[in-house]
Amino acid sequence: MDCLFCSIIKGDIPSTKVYEDETVYAFKDINPMAPVHVLIIPKKHLSSINDVTAENSAVIAHIYEVAAQLAKELGIDESGYRVVSNCGADAGQTVFHLHFHLLGGKKLKVEMC
Secondary structure, three states: OOOHHHHHHHOOOOOOEEEEOOOEEEEEOOOOOOOEEEEEEEOOOOOOHHHOOOOOOHHHHHHHHHHHHHHHHOOOOOOOEEEEOOOOHHHOOOOOOOOEEEEEOOOOOOOOO
């Protein structure tokens, strides 16, 4: 399986790492949509939210813990930020490895569509 994010985790494709632990990897988005735009991904390949089960759901809680920590470190915790995960092509998912966008650093639009 050729997965862009799995290749980034392995170090085969360069990225600007923001955070890493045994469960997740976070890096700056190469096409940022806000002044702060970080992708937080589980190291274990899951294609999308559809692959989350009772057995692996702890990784999602951990991702949100990391998002809160990074928001504080990046100075957007007080002004506000958004955490987004797209599920499926119609929702805009283009890389089929579960990932969460941490966005902030400016007033974000409320409209989602």
